[in-house]
Amino acid sequence: MQVLSVTPEIFPLIKTGGLADVTGALPEALNGLGVRTRSLVPGYPVVMGALKKKKALHQYAVLQGGKAALHAAEIGGLDMLVLDAPHLFDRPGGPYGDATGADWQDNWRRFAALGRVGADIAAGALKDYKPDIVHAHDWQSAMTLAYMRYGEAANVPSVMTVHNLAFQGQFASSIFAGLGLPQQAMALDGIEYYGGVGFLKAGLQAAWAITTVSPTYAQEIRSPAFGMGLDGLINLRAGELHGIVNGIDDDIWNPETDKHLAATYTAKNLKGRKANKRAIEERMTLDRDDGPIYCVVSRLTWQKGIDILASIIDPVVASGARLAILGSGDAGLEGALLAAANRHRGRVGVVIGYDEGLSHLLQGGADGILIPSRFEPCGLTQLYGLRYGCVPIVARTGGLADTVIDANEAAVAAGVATGFQFTPEDAGAFHHAILRANALYADPAGWTSLQRQGMKSDVSWDRSAQKYAALYRMLLSKRDA
Numbered sequence: 001m002q003v004l005s006v007t008p009e010i011f012p013l014i015k016t017g018g019l020a021d022v023t024g025a026l027p028e029a030l031n032g033l034g035v036r037t038r039s040l041v042p043g044y045p046v047v048m049g050a051l052k053k054k055k056a057l058h059q060y061a062v063l064q065g066g067k068a069a070l071h072a073a074e075i076g077g078l079d080m081l082v083l084d085a086p087h088l089f090d091r092p093g094g095p096y097g098d099a100t101g102a103d104w105q106d107n108w109r110r111f112a113a114l115g116r117v118g119a120d121i122a123a124g125a126l127k128d129y130k131p132d133i134v135h136a137h138d139w140q141s142a143m144t145l146a147y148m149r150y151g152e153a154a155n156v157p158s159v160m161t162v163h164n165l166a167f168q169g170q171f172a173s174s175i176f177a178g179l180g181l182p183q184q185a186m187a188l189d190g191i192e193y194y195g196g197v198g199f200l201k202a203g204l205q206a207a208w209a210i211t212t213v214s215p216t217y218a219q220e221i222r223s224p225a226f227g228m229g230l231d232g233l234i235n236l237r238a239g240e241l242h243g244i245v246n247g248i249d250d251d252i253w254n255p256e257t258d259k260h261l262a263a264t265y266t267a268k269n270l271k272g273r274k275a276n277k278r279a280i281e282e283r284m285t286l287d288r289d290d291g292p293i294y295c296v297v298s299r300l301t302w303q304k305g306i307d308i309l310a311s312i313i314d315p316v317v318a319s320g321a322r323l324a325i326l327g328s329g330d331a332g333l334e335g336a337l338l339a340a341a342n343r344h345r346g347r348v349g350v351v352i353g354y355d356e357g358l359s360h361l362l363q364g365g366a367d368g369i370l371i372p373s374r375f376e377p378c379g380l381t382q383l384y385g386l387r388y389g390c391v392p393i394v395a396r397t398g399g400l401a402d403t404v405i406d407a408n409e410a411a412v413a414a415g416v417a418t419g420f421q422f423t424p425e426d427a428g429a430f431h432h433a434i435l436r437a438n439a440l441y442a443d444p445a446g447w448t449s450l451q452r453q454g455m456k457s458d459v460s461w462d463r464s465a466q467k468y469a470a471l472y473r474m475l476l477s478k479r480d481a
């Protein structure tokens, strides 16, 4: 079975968040199940730079205002189709905005182009390749499914995966004329969205199946509180909605071989974690002591509950814990964390920025990882935490609820606990969870058993890849029915 995955990010080439980890790891996991994935990605400068030799499979004289070409490439074991469209993608800054973080004004053009090309491939534009299934990730890829629906690939089964419903790709209705879609598409059951155009909305309407990245989030987004304006549509399509929890790439995230660690270790022998903890203390100028260090690796945003974290730093420090925080995002939240680091020198370390290596070291040496998200479609950092014996302390929402087993008395007695959950997502409950973690940390045998239990959790892609493969097969039988 051939699957075309359309994605705006793919690890290791281009990553701003968890989406890249997923689209980078899922192809290999599916490979063993007889599913071959080709990934269509925009030709950002880093992607073009990784292309060894360029051989255009397909050319466009004009695609959204300029020349474009499609190149095949094998990069890091991934089979890719790269959309080279310099007028859209060859620019400095991030994939969606400039160096100051401001969105590119022509994002609608950039990702309409990606969608157009995805749909052309689905319709058979390439000589030697036609996918059986098209799988689109988030709003940036969602127009693929709209172009398929209103074009020549309406009979090709498609999957729309929502990694985060908060990002929807909403634009003014004036862009409609530039999309090249038939007028009938500008309708309530098409791409029209609250008077404008909604890219994710269009994908959700057009997809044969909709998935999101955990069963609990799949339920949550059917409610107004989590549905971000799309709960009505999602409820209408509830019969086609599936929640499949993410896995992790267990070659990249393996404490036994991880090159970013000061010392590697196994579940049996956790000694190496101590050297990593010392390395964190050095790197983040924290005092050296034997109390717990809790880390944070996150986008610094409201979604991630970083304001809740900032509001309890003083009592957490007073409880004897130290904090090691890595992230970037909202300027206000960055400032609040830096101010806390200033107030609590040696107790709170903050690194503002994006640092893949440091994120591994934190998982390999911190005692716990704090994830106070207000909503969390899946969450990957708690999965890395489980694999690394870095105990997750998480809000009970979305994928966090599905993947961490709270250390309540019954779970501890049964030996199945893997972390701490709290609810509601507020300062009081979060603080209480950290105090519960401190108490268990003071009992080394109890803490070690929590770590080991977490390290035993199956966080690999195996089970989830099987679910995607089964979904693809179900869609193919629907096509053939």
Ligand SMILES: Nc1ncnc2c1ncn2[C@@H]1O[C@H](COP(=O)(O)OP(=O)(O)O[C@H]2O[C@H](CO)[C@@H](O)[C@H](O)[C@H]2O)[C@@H](O)[C@H]1O
Pocket (backbone or CB within 6 Å): 016, 017, 018, 019, 021, 022, 163, 164, 213, 246, 297, 298, 299, 326, 327, 328, 353, 354, 355, 356, 359, 376, 377, 378, 379, 380, 381, 399
């Ligand atoms: N400053 C930093 N330095 C280095 N690494 C950093 C970093 N900040 C974040 N990261 C890394 O980025 C990834 C973030 O993963 P999350 O699951 O938190 O995803 P995110 O919210 O971006 O994406 C959405 O998509 C994913 C994938 O489906 C869902 O899990 C999630 O719930 C949803 O919100 C992790 O690999 C993490 O280690």
